[in-house]
């Protein structure tokens with residue numbers, strides 16, 4: 540087990556203060572929730588969020604769930620409509636994630652939302668998660684604390700076995716009791732079940748007094764590049780471009796002359812952290828044709844290239 544560099548923290552006041560300090564410095568801390576152990580980072584820190592993808596070895600940038608201490612904190616970042624209030628009153632804290640309209644200027648990293656204007660939020664029902672979120676005092680982005688493609692961890696030992704040497708600390712509070720992921724309900728438009736999970740769909744529907752829509756799997760596109768839930772820039776995108784042609788705006792990587800550069804230093808973590816902000820900036824510039832420098836296809840470069848390929852697919 541490669542966990543020499545992994546700090547094991549106790550779930551007491553000192554341990555949670557240390558964990559919150561690591562998050563505030565942009566570090567990665569795994570913490571228990573009632574569902575599984577999460578891999579947490581400051582949701583407002585682009586680089587810290589990029590480190591989540593790096594540590595997990597995720598080959599794509601799916602939006603992440605943001606964890607908050609209570610409903611009041613949620614209203615600082617999202618607009619809660621009637622559906623959201625009803626579900627929150629019945630199931631929070633708990634194993635339910637709500638997708639809500641993001642409040643503009645709330646400061647959440649675009650890498651958390653994958654550039655979307657919606658945010659997935661959850662108030663976990665676990666005293667240690669609650670203690671950490673309170674001590675940190677801000678939104679914590681957290682997918683499950685396992686390497687991509689591996690089983691979700693329900694003990695600190697699982698986290699250490701999978702991510703030891705790749706993250707800063709884990710708060711050890713024994714086993715998670717739900718053991719499956721949260722149910723996800725979109726409250727944007729018609730209420731819809733995006734993922735079945737810890738809260739039974741019957742209970743959700745009984746609460747709302749109506750059936751939940753079950754959209755087509757948002758990750759299975761009707762046609763290439765038509766992922767409703769995936770942000771893509773307005774302009775046409777050409778990949779692996781050595782330089783911009785006439786009429787193109789270059790999104791650079793490395794030491795190239797470009798209108799915008801993902802990372803002049805050629806650093807993949809920096810490039811991941813800046814990706815969605817750059818895509819939005821290209822829209823802001825009214826770029827109709829976008830050329831993108833080659834990005835190395837390893838580490839975070841794979842997730843960056845996955846997203847750029849989707850942006851470049853015919854629409």
Ligand code: AMP
Pocket residue numbers: 601602603604638652655657658659681682683720723733734768
């Ligand atoms: P996990 O990585 O297991 O925490 O899962 C996060 C889930 O939440 C994924 O299925 C995401 O697609 C989903 N999700 C997060 N944010 C959004 C959003 N804004 N809209 C729709 N789905 C979301």
Ligand code: MG
Pocket residue numbers: 682683691
């Ligand atoms: Mg997971």
